Amino acid sequence: MNTPNTPDRPDFIKLQYAFAAHIRNPEINPPPQNIEQRRMKIYCELFYNNVEDFMANTFPVLHSIISNERWHALMRDYFFRHQSSTPIFLEMPREFLKYLEYEREFDPADPPFMLELSHYEWVELALSTMDEEIDQTGSNAYGDVLTGIPVVSPLVWGLSYCFPVHKISPEFQPQVPGEQLTHLIVYRDKDDEIHFIESNPVTTRLLQFMIDNEYMNGQAILQQIATELKHPQPDIVINGGLEIMKDFISRGILLGVRI
Incomplete structure (x- = not known):
């Protein structure tokens, strides 16, 4: 939302607010006085098109499942309503998630999964641009994950959604959450x-346990999970969990065990 342009502000600040307000929503905010309309139109199109193009590339599935008219209405509303907390361009999609979660007014025409789908699509950009680096110096990739403390890569996230967001497409758009997460x-x-x-x-649960774990070895973690499941044959859980851990190591999800 725009910050009020109070009468006691200096003229040059009033001009800046009028300039920004018109760019955010030229339909309801008049352009500043004494600025050529042609130039203002160029600014309006330049700012909006840069934002809209970046968002369309970041949220391609969302962009593909709603009409062009509704997509631009959504972008216009975000562009006008949301005040970003950062000037960094790559942070814009995260700001869009904040807008969807806290500022977007209810519209029955919005897909019920819009926030979750947007988060799912944002994750790829967020993880690909993280500055975090994998440091193998504190782990042994060849250690025994049952007797050692498993080390999860810092570039791994576990996600849970009410909707099957990874399957959503123009052909599949569920209107109610799944029976299970x-x-x-x-x-x-x-x-x-x-x-x-x-x-x-x-x-x-196993992944999150290993992420949060500080002191338990793999055997103890799997034993704890078997206890939580009340499984009558804990060895089945432990053996199955060991195979999952080995697969995680081969993928780079687990870095090995703590040295």
Whole structure:
């Protein structure tokens, strides 16, 4: 939302606010006086087109499933309503998520999964641009994950959604949440490629346990999960969990065990 342009402001600040307000929403805010309309139109189109193009590339699925008219109405509303907390261009999609979650007025025509789908699409950009680097100096990729403390890559996120966001397309647009949560694991590998894996509640729990864990070895973690599941044969959970850990190591999700 625009900051009020109070009467006691200096003239040059009033001009700046009028300039910005017109660019944000030229339909309701008049252009500043004594500025050629042709030039203002160029500024309006330049600012909006840069934002809209970047958003369309960041949220391609969302862009593809709503009409062109509704897409531009959504972008215009975001452009006008939201005050970003950062000038960094790559942070704009995160600002859009804030707008959807806290500022977007209810519209029954909006897809019910719009926020979750947008978050899912944002994740790829966020993880690919993270400054975090994989440091292998504190872990042994060949250690025993049952007797050692598993080390999860800092470039791994576990995600859970009410809607199956990874399946949404122009042909598939569910209108109600799934009966169960959709669990996904997203990670950046050593070649900086982004990967998504569909998971299940137990594997998701195992990953989160290892992320949060400080002192327990792999055997103890899997034993704890078997206890939580009240499984009558804990060895089945432990053996299955060990295979998952080995797969995680091969993918780079697990870096190995703590040295």
